[in-house]
Structure formats: C-alpha cells, structure tokens
Amino acid sequence: MSLMSLEQAFPGRLLAGAGSRSSLGALAASIGQRALLVSGGRSLESGGFLEEIREGLAAQGVETRLVSVSGEPWVADADGAACMAREWKADCLIGVGGGSVLDLAKAAAAMATVEGSAAEYLEGVGPRKHPGSSLPWIALPTTAGTGSEATNNAVLKGRDDTGKAYKKSLRHQGFLPRAAILDPELQAGLPPSLAIPCAFDALSQLLEAATSRKANPVTDAFVFEGLRVLAPAMEKLLAGEADLDARLALSLAASFSGIGITGAGLGLVHGIAGIAGAARDIPHGQVCALLAYPAFRDSLAWLEKAAASPGEEAAGAREGLARFTRIGAAFGRGESPEAFIKTLEVWTQKAALRSLSAFGFTLADAEEIGRAATCRDSLARLGPDAAARILASVL
Numbered sequence: 001m002s003l004m005s006l007e008q009a010f011p012g013r014l015l016a017g018a019g020s021r022s023s024l025g026a027l028a029a030s031i032g033q034r035a036l037l038v039s040g041g042r043s044l045e046s047g048g049f050l051e052e053i054r055e056g057l058a059a060q061g062v063e064t065r066l067v068s069v070s071g072e073p074w075v076a077d078a079d080g081a082a083c084m085a086r087e088w089k090a091d092c093l094i095g096v097g098g099g100s101v102l103d104l105a106k107a108a109a110a111m112a113t114v115e116g117s118a119a120e121y122l123e124g125v126g127p128r129k130h131p132g133s134s135l136p137w138i139a140l141p142t143t144a145g146t147g148s149e150a151t152n153n154a155v156l157k158g159r160d161d162t163g164k165a166y167k168k169s170l171r172h173q174g175f176l177p178r179a180a181i182l183d184p185e186l187q188a189g190l191p192p193s194l195a196i197p198c199a200f201d202a203l204s205q206l207l208e209a210a211t212s213r214k215a216n217p218v219t220d221a222f223v224f225e226g227l228r229v230l231a232p233a234m235e236k237l238l239a240g241e242a243d244l245d246a247r248l249a250l251s252l253a254a255s256f257s258g259i260g261i262t263g264a265g266l267g268l269v270h271g272i273a274g275i276a277g278a279a280r281d282i283p284h285g286q287v288c289a290l291l292a293y294p295a296f297r298d299s300l301a302w303l304e305k306a307a308a309s310p311g312e313e314a315a316g317a318r319e320g321l322a323r324f325t326r327i328g329a330a331f332g333r334g335e336s337p338e339a340f341i342k343t344l345e346v347w348t349q350k351a352a353l354r355s356l357s358a359f360g361f362t363l364a365d366a367e368e369i370g371r372a373a374t375c376r377d378s379l380a381r382l383g384p385d386a387a388a389r390i391l392a393s394v395l
C-alpha cells in the first residue's frame with residue numbers, strides 16, 4: 001500500500017433512512033427548476049413512487065421531464081438523454097432506479113455539457129478526454145448493488161467497428177452526484193431473485209477493493225466497514241427476511257463499495273464480469289454472484305503459494321493473505337482467510353443461483369472470455385487460464 005498520494009471523490013451529500021426520499025424536492029429546488037428525471041419505469045410506477053416523487057418535486061416548484069430506460073444503457077441512450085437535457089435546458093438530473101438507471105443519469109449529466117457522442121469519450125474506445133464537467137444530479141438508488149451513486153464512472157454498452165458489443169466506462173472524478181439518497185422503502189417491490197444478485201455485486205466490489213494493490217486508508221475505512229455492515233444483512237436477505245434495516249444496511253454497503261472501487265479499483269470478478277456481460281445478455285449482479293466464490297477461493301490458493309515462494313510476488317501475497325484474514329474478521333466468522341472463503345461458499349449455496357449456461361454461455365464462451373479477462377488490480381495475480389477455469393466451473 002502506497003501512502004504517497006491518493007485522490008478520492010465522494011457524493012456531495014449522503015442521506016440515508018426510511019422515508020429519506022421526502023428530502024428530494026427541497027434538495028432539487030436548491031439546485032434548479034428543470035429536472036430531467038431518469039427512471040427504469042415499470043417497477044417504480046407500479047409502486048406509485050414515481051408519481052409521489054414527481055409530485056414532491058412539483059410542490060417545490062421543480063418541473064420534470066421523464067426519460068425511461070429498460071436494461072443496461074447503451075451509448076445511444078446516453079446521447080439521447082443528454083440531447084434532451086440540452087434542448088429542454090434542464091438544469092439538473094435526477095436518477096431514480098437501479099445501477100443501469102443511475103449510470104445513464106450520470107452519463108447524460110456529463111454528456112449534456114460537451115459536444116459529440118459518449119462513445120468518443122469512453123475509456124479504451126474513443127479518442128477524446130472528458131473534462132469532468134457535468135450538470136448537477138441526484139441519485140436515488142432503488143437497488144443495493146452497483147453503488148453507482150458513489151462511483152466516478154458510468155458503464156455504457158456499445159458496438160465496435162466490427163459490430164462486437166462492448167461495455168466501457170465514461171469516467172471522471174467530477175461525475176459524482178450532488179447528493180445520494182438511500183431510502184430502503186424504494187426497494188419494497190424488489191423480489192429476492194433481483195435483490196440477491198445485486199447484493200453479491202456490492203459484496204464482490206467490497207471484496208475486490210479490500211484485496212486490491214491500490215487499496216489505501218480511505219478505501220479501507222469504507223470497504224471493511226461495508227463488509228461488517230453487509231454480513232448480517234446478507235444473512236437476512238438469503239433467509240427471505242430482509243426488513244427495512246437490512247435493506248438500508250445493504251444500501252450503505254453498496255455505496256461504500258462504490259467509494260471503494262472508485263479509489264482502489266477492481267479485481268478478477270469484475271475483470272471477467274465486464275466481458276461476460278458484453279458477450280451475453282445476463283444481469284451484472286448474476287455474473288458477480290456466480291464468480292465471487294470460485295474467484296476468491298482460487299485467489300486464496302494463489303496467495304498461499306506465492307507467499308511461500310521466494311519470488312518478487314511474495315510480499316504482495318502476504319499482504320493479500322492479511323487482507324483475507326481481515327475480511328474473515330469483518331464477517332464475524334473468525335480471523336482467518338478460511339473463515340472468509342467458507343462464509344462466501346455458504347452464501348453462494350444459499351443463493352441457489354442459475355448457472356451461466358441458463359443464460360446461453362457455452363464452454364467455448366468460457367474459454368474466449370477467460371482469454372480476454374484480467375485480474376485488474378488484485379493482489380492475487382491470476383491469469384487468463386484461471387479465469388477460463390473459473391467460468392467453466394459455473395457453466
């Protein structure tokens with residue numbers, strides 16, 4: 001861990017608690033009068049929340065226009081929403097939905113301030129560098145998973161010149177929301193089949209940031225506390241007993257995971273998940289949930305071997321093992337790497353996940369995706385062969 005320098009962006013304000021969405025109207029009115037409201041549509045409308053939110057904004061003199069999206073956002077969605085924000089002269093955006101909705105609101109807020117298509121500014125895709133300008137925006141997550149309300153990037157789907165799909169990030173420290181409102185009542189209609197994979201996304205992000213080469217005292221403060229808060233709430237969720245307290249705990253853990261990955265980066269699970277998610281239509285949380293246990297199990301084996309070897313990697317591996325031990329303690333299951341891995345195994349079994357093949361993945365896919373995958377910033381330096389093996393094990 002280097003203490004030479006670090007930079008960490010945060011949401012401007014964090015409000016958390018049952019009913020905290022009632023603060024939205026006054027908060028938005030302090031920012032602007034014309035809010036482009038980005039939403040996932042159906043589930044919120046059916047719960048009556050969207051109408052309630054629009055009425056709350058209107059009562060404070062904030063006019064709204066609605067953009068609805070379904071599924072993960074494409075470059076064209078971001079360009080379209082940004083165009084609408086510019087033409088209508090919106091002075092702020094509000095994202096109310098899951099990670100995909102928040103990513104779209106974040107990308108549209110950023111793209112409304114610059115020329116061209118989002119594709120031109122995406123990491124590893126376009127030639128342009130975004131200056132970090134953005135319309136102010138407010139995030140109201142309705143799932144506890146990606147922590148997009150606390151990350152500096154928006155993931156967008158697109159196609160390269162050959163027509164192959166990709167998922168890439170629009171990223172800048174200037175993209176964080178003016179405020180994030182974590183109201184667990186907004187998750188009321190979320191069935192376990194959606195809530196569980198989301199929780200595994202947050203869990204994976206916390207674990208990857210906790211075991212990253214780029215971990216620092218700021219990210220550690222959030223990710224280890226996030227893991228401690230998440231553990232009992234995950235138990236309740238998997239038992240079908242997630243009450244408002246548990247949902248709020250999961251929301252906090254998700255936001256903390258966003259802070260963690262913004263500062264410390266990601267590891268093998270997301271090094272595979274991004275590529276798998278572009279290759280086939282599968283929810284991001286589902287991939288994370290399937291990969292987390294085998295990826296960290298194999299990472300532990302790598303760390304133990306590397307720590308006992310005389311090579312250059314021994315010091316990093318010992319640091320990794322110490323961090324695995326701290327995770328076991330944060331889970332409240334004993335201070336050992338084995339306690340961490342055993343807990344993850346039990347949770348994965350309880351989640352009773354659908355396998356990758358249920359989403360159309362084949363052994364050939366596993367090999368191709370594995371070849372392209374990397375372990376990103378992980379202290380355990382597993383390579384493409386390991387990634388392919390891990391994928392094949394959850395087909």
Ligand SMILES: [Fe+2]
Nearest residue numbers: 146201205284
């Ligand atoms: Fe994620």
